[in-house]
Amino acid sequence: MYDHVKGFRDFYAPEMAARRETIDTVESVARGYGFREVGTPALESAQMYADKSGEEILEELYVFEDKGGRKVALTPELTPTVARMVVAKQQALAKPIKWFSTRPFWRYEQVQQGRFREFYQTNIDIFGSSEPTADAEVLAVAADALTGLGLEPTDFEFRVSHRDILGGLLAAFDGEIDQQAAIRAVDKREKIERDSYADLLTTAGLSPAQVDRFDDLLTTPADRLTELVSFAGTDRVAAAVGNLQAVLDAAADLGVREYCSLSLTTARGLDYYTGVVFECFDATGDVSRSVFGGGRYDDLIEGFGGQPTPAVGVAPGYATLALLCQRAGVWPAEELATDYYVLQVGETRETAARIARDLRGRGHVVESDVSGRSFGAQLDYADSINAETVVIVGERDLADGEVTLKQMSSGDQQQVPVEAFPGDHDRPTVDDFD
RNA sequence: UCCGGGCUGGGGUAAUGGUAUCCUUUGGGCCUGUGGCGCCCAAGACGCGGGUUCGAUUCCCGCGCCCGGACCCA
Known part of the structure; x- marks a missing residue:
């Protein structure tokens, strides 16, 4: 008898039947919006991830040298791969490019609830449109997938934020501020004590008065976003706020505004996002971690050597999605039919x-x-x-x-x-x- | 990488410093015709390695895997 490798799982037929049904639902919603399935390799050059996220990232990847001496990595995410694919055929592909792909990914991480070393996601991306409608369509396909699984509006929420609002507000404060550190502090806001939160922001360079002001701004309700514009007084914040409102308006037209709540304190993984970002949470809070996330990343294609090409996407993962569906009582029966x-x-x-x-x-x-x-x-x-x-x-x-x-x-x-x-x-x- | 809790047939369990209980399961039989029930037979476990001991599933150490958490989360 052999143990399976830590963080890797077997799915026997009854459980797999439920997973298959779930994946089929998500994919058929994506197909309905005209997203086309693409197939992608399990290995990429390790350098691609190092270039995108820094050398440290290699510590968290399955990296090895193949027999030809190539340094390769098991893909930890799809975004760099599809970015590479877009760049490779940029002239040939009609815009917008709308792709989806369901696949396993691998990360050498600590295993815990809803997190494994091999995990499955459906990535759904649009390349070539900077219109708010594209952001909203990504929200809509995600919301439709969840309701297609039987989830109700009371079961989940998309906490929507905007990379440039956070960045623009921080830039509007006087003084030397470490934006990365400040954003990381914001991300921890819900999880830590108020004092530690304030300490983190102070360490990032904000004065105590600025900390209070900044936190007030972050909790501005959706109908008073113009207050952010008047505070900052910069075109950057004005544009970001306008963009966020336009996305929410488009989401309303697509029938999914009710799933979206403004949450400027949602700040996870902002490093390559450039615009709207969102995360899906269990509305009851029983599933304590984020179910999945998405957002706009307009600079990545250019960073990969392509023509400037806006992009926005979302990637539901099935480990956390199963937790949410089980909590809500809509996970398909794990039995043979x-x-x-x-x-x-x-x-x-x-x-x-x-x-x-x-x-x-x-x-x-x-x-x-x-x-x-x-x-x-x-x-x-x-x-x-x-x-x-x-x-x-x-x-x-x-x-x-x-x-x-x-x-x-x-x-x-x-x-x-x-x-x-x-x-x-x-x-x-x-x-x-x- | 760190912290906490675990690990007994395929699944669920019991007891125990002297090789293990019960239920379920699996295979077969009664059984080529009402049988998905029942009865009978059989199979099947102390995660792995080391130590202590006359003897370890039990005590100790290391490792592995599982569950939960911290960190991280592209």
Whole structure:
């Protein structure tokens, strides 16, 4: 017996069925918006991540040298890969480029609730539009995916913030301020004591008075955002506030404004984001960590050597999404589903096979005996795979030209002429032959 | 990397310094026709390594994996 590698998981059939259903829902929503599936490699040059995020990032990656001496890394995220793909075919691709991809990613991290070393995400990105409508469409596809999973407006919220509002406000204060440190402090605001929070901001270069003022500004409600503009008095903040409002307006038109709340203290991972950023949270707070996030990153493509190309995206991860769905009671049942089991008694394989083939032709999941089992053992097995209907094909009935349908939930049975089965019925059940 | 809690057949458990309980499960049989129930037979565990001991599943150490948290979260 071998243990699996820490942070890597096996998904057995019942659990995988629920995951598949969830992934299918998210992907079909993305398809409905015209996002196209792309396929991407599991390995990239390690240097690509070092260039984008700094050499330290390599500590958190699975990095190794391949037999050709290339320094490679298992992909920890999709964004650099799709950025590389956009740059490579920039002239050939019609804008906007709308791509999605569901895949595993790997990070050498500490395992905890909702976090593993191998994890699955669906990345959804738009390249080539700087319009607020594009930001809003990303919010909309995410919201539709969640409601498509059965989540209600009361189950989740998108906390929407804006990179440039935070940066612009900090820039408007007098003094030498470490913006990165200040933003990191903001990100911790909900998690730590007020005093430690103030200390962090002070360390970042704000005076005690500025700390209070800054914090007041961060909690400005959505209908008074113009106060931020008048405080800063800069074009940068004016533009950022205008952009955020435009995105929220567009979200309203797309029917997803109700899922969005303004939250300037949401500041996670701002380093490559340039505009609107958002994170999805469990509205009840039972799932304590962020479910997933997204935002606008207009500088990345140019940073990868391409033409300046605006971009915005979101990446739902299935570890945390499962936690949210389970909390809300909408996680799909982790069980096998079988439409028909065709039970054979005696030498009836030919007829049983014909019936099974006809039912499969109608798109059903159909199993039949492949183990030479007894009647009782076959019925037991049919029960174990949650067969809805058992078609008993036995020599004795067949001599009378009949088969027996058995509905497993009720135990009801019905004799049916073999040549009439499945007949014209799409999904024949006991009731169809009363 | 750090902190806390765990690890007994496939799953859930019991007891224990002298090799392990019960339920469930799995395979087979009664059983080619009402049988998904029942009965019978069988299979299957102390995470790994080391130490202490006459003897370790039990006590000690290290490691692995799991659960939760800190840090981090591109």
